[in-house]
Amino acid sequence: MLIFNPVPPNLRWWRMDADGRVEVGCRFDSNCRENLNREIPNFSEEKLFAYTLYHGGDRFRSIVSRLDNAAVAQLEDTIRLLPEYNTITWKIAEAGYRQASTAEHLILCDTAFFADLPEWVTSYAIPQELKRIGIRKYGSNGIGHYWAMKKAGKISASRRKIITVFLDDNTSLAAIENGSPLETSSGFTPLEGVPSATGCGQIDPTIVFHLCSAGYSFEEINRILTRESGFTGLRESACRYADLLDPNGDRLLAEIRDIFCYNVVKQIGAFIAALNGIDQIVFFSPRAERSRAVIQRIIEHLIPLGLRLPSLAGGGNNSEAISAPDSPIEVLLLQYNRQEAFSTAIREFLA
Secondary structure, rough: EEEEEEEEEEEEEEEEOOOOEEEEEEEEOOOOHHHHHHHHHHHOOOOOOEOOOOOOOOOOOEEEEEEEEHHHHHHHOOOOOOOOHHHHHHHHHHHHHOOOOOOOEEEEEEOHHHHOOOHHHHHHOOOOHHHHOOOOOOOOHHHHHHHHHHHHHHHHOOOOEEEEEEEOOOOOEEEEEEEEEEEOOOOOOOOOOOOOEEEEEOOOOHHHHHHHOOOOOOHHHHHHHHOOHHHHHHHOOOOHHHOOOOOOOHOOOOOOOHHHHHHHHHHHHHHHHHHOOOOOOEEEEEOHHHHHHHHHHHHHHHHHHHHOOOEEEEEOOOOOOOOOOOOEEEEEEEEEOHHHHHHHHHHHHHO
């Protein structure tokens, strides 16, 4: 199994086989076919290819789907939604599909988990003509939230109303009821919602017009809001989620952590209202153990709702309930591995 993952301006891939996982990457350019043969050993011998699509719009509504000629054309149509990422996915998928025509080719769509959100959730209060060209909420990291929901279900199968919280450089949340997503923090793109390592999160849209009138170009505004904002903008130097977890960080890091935690708490509160209650909150992160102090800060706000919480100090099993056994709201902490989530979704599809 060979899985491709766009990380602009680079392309990364990992090979999953009986011997484990090997991850490699290179700078992406237009010579896709030459790159495939040069960079990936035994490329033509692979039997299964999967391509990560970070924004499927209305075209891709299943987490995993087969790639055929029609799907290749649909991939090209999604470029307008997330150009930097989807351009790479389209080009590498087209090249792989043409070059290894006898292999199985799949699309992994990261927005598909949220494809059936209620219309009152996905709709922005904008003219209908804009809605007709696809301007609405799509969500992000759907594969991760789906994985967290399924994993949590194996631990506590009776929980109906849950909130999944992904903690990392691009934090996002989802409200799920009876296995179906009801709401998510991300919007038309992942930029909306909680501030990220480089993204501004939810802001007043008129800020864009203000910057434009101040002389900034659209390209500059896009760069500022997507690459130079978030933790990095607040710190005025490169700053990632992992930096917020440093217990010995300086005062500015502590302030950024406060802003981050407040925004997550605000989303959780809104989602509890949307769900009309809460049974379980599932935190998942590639830095699960190091996130315990941040989680403590977040869920202390739920104590008035009946949450009972033992001390989170120290280590423990990453995949255990970290709320008190008698708590009416269960809190889980899961160690997340993106490759595992992707390969699990593929295996479920092929089963």
